[in-house]
Amino acid sequence: MTSQTQRRSSLRPLIMLAAGAALLGVAPTVQAQRDPAYQAAREAGQVGEQPDGYLGHVTPPTPEIRALVLDINIKRKDAYTRSAAANGSTVEQFAFTTGCNLIARTLPGEKYRSPDSRWLTRAAGLPERDSRCL
Secondary structure (H helix, E strand, O other): HHHHHHOOOOOOHHHHHHHHHHHHOOHHHHHOOOOHHHHHHOOOOOOEEEOOOOOOOOOOOHHHHHHHHHHHHHHHHHHHHHHHHHHHHOOHHHHHHHHHHHOEEEEEEOOEEOOOOEEEEEOOOOOOOOOOOO
């Protein structure tokens, strides 16, 4: 088996997870969390999407931003846990796949964490994502 074929085979579970996330509505649930405080923090560059599927602090957070991120991440983990169980995957696999999708859907000007852990600002082009993202 060539390394290209091996890579495709190892990505197959991630493809299935992404499809499952879309079918189960996990991504819309996460997107629905954009309350005004979250949207303001996102637009101000205080928070951003991470490859692990969770929201992160880009700048040192205020207590309000810390509480907001914690609340969103608790809701995300709950959604990932339920969806992973329904799809026969791990929470980490499901969260990673969702993280790939959330980073892909960031808008120009929004922050996201690159595969090498740098916080980047989304430009007009595609964001830098983990090579395992499809």
